[in-house]
Amino acid sequence: MARSATRKRSAVPTADGGVNPKAPCPCGSGRRYKHCHGSGYAPPVTRPFEGLPGEPHWVALRELVPAATAPLRTADGREVTLASVLPGGAPALVRANGEIVLGAQLQTSSDDVSRDLGTALAAALEAPKGAPVEPGPIGGAGSAGPRLQELIDLDAPLEVTVHPDFGFWFEGTDAGPAAQAGLEQANAAVLPTELLPDLGAAYWVRPGGERAHLRWVRPEAEDPLLDALARLRAAEQITLGEGTRYAGAFRAHGLVVPVWDLPADASAGEWTGPAREFGDRLEQALAVTDPLTSDERRARAGLLSRQITLR
Incomplete structure (x- = not known):
């Protein structure tokens, strides 16, 4: 008392x-x-990439995909390349030919990742050719630059290319021995990854061992998506077929990333059909507005217990 x-x-x-x-x-x-x-505290931005074209792909390149690029266009028409990660975790670089490359995976971040990346991009747009990009503080209270939504052309689609290694780091440049050694070391850690066609941000990855995985960053809001997944789980329709298992989900930057275990001896292309069929079932489940049944509520609780937040 x-x-x-x-x-x-x-x-x-x-x-x-x-x-x-x-x-x-x-x-x-x-x-x-x-x-x-x-x-001066401000709450974290739950969905920092909301409003950007290809929001699920931004999440994937930020958290899940080792080596990938995508062309961007700024609001004033300048061309930029988005990369999953740059050497040393650099936020951005400007090549000698003037090409600007923005790294999605930063060494530090604040409560608004969009502002962190926007700060780096704004600095790169002002940097001279071949010069280091100095965006100032990123990932702390001093990160006060523009958000990506203020800089990127919101009408330009995001088209991702997954690479087998980080060779794109030094395209068109004469990398020295130290850079080549760093490249080889980074390449050794790359997991085989492929983007399944025409399925949004559905990425197949094989980490080695007996299982591969499908990681599918979904664009839907979390609550209706979990309800739909619960309906499918209760109906035993959540797998991708024989030999597969729903493993759980990541939660990253406000979006849910369902994950399935797959046999490692099957190629990525073999899962395009089963994933498309699952997508159709999911769309049907998303359209249901009835309250969850008791079995579906139990399934939903089980899904939440196997969900891991990456951020």
Whole structure:
């Protein structure tokens, strides 16, 4: 009782009319005021890539795909190449021929990844040819540049090309021995990955061993997608066929990424048909608006228990 009373007293305004910095923040976050709105705190952006063409692919290149590129166009018509990752985790680079390359996977990030990448892109657009890109602070409170949504042409589709290695790092350049050694080391860690055609952000990957995986970044909002997956699971229609198993899901940047275990001895192309059939079943389940049955609610709880948040 005494402890509760102390908390209540600490929440009253200070003598100068401000909020006691040790008091719970009035916003209801549960954090102390000095660690919340009293420090300029802003809540994380749940879906930083929302509104960008190919939002699921942005999530995939940021979190799941080792080596891939995609052409971008800025709002003022400049051409840029988006890469899954650049040497040393660099945020961006400008080649000697003026080509701008933006890296999706950064070494640090703030609560708004879109602003982090936008800050790097804005710096690259101003950097001279062949010069290092110096975007300033990225991933902290000092990252205050534009968001990607302010810089990218929102009408240009995102078309991803998956590469077997990081050879695109030094295309058109004469890389020295040290760079070549770094490239070989990075290539050794690349997992075989392929994008299934005409299925959105559905990526097949074979990490070695007895299983391969299909990781499918879905564009739907989380709650209706989980309801639809629960309906399919309760109806025993969530697998991709014989020898496959629904393994769980990632949650990354506000989107859900269902994952299936697949036999490793089958090629990526063999799963295009089964994945398309599953996509049709999922669309039908998404269209159902009836409340979940008891079996479907249990299935949904099971799906949530096997969901891992990447960010």
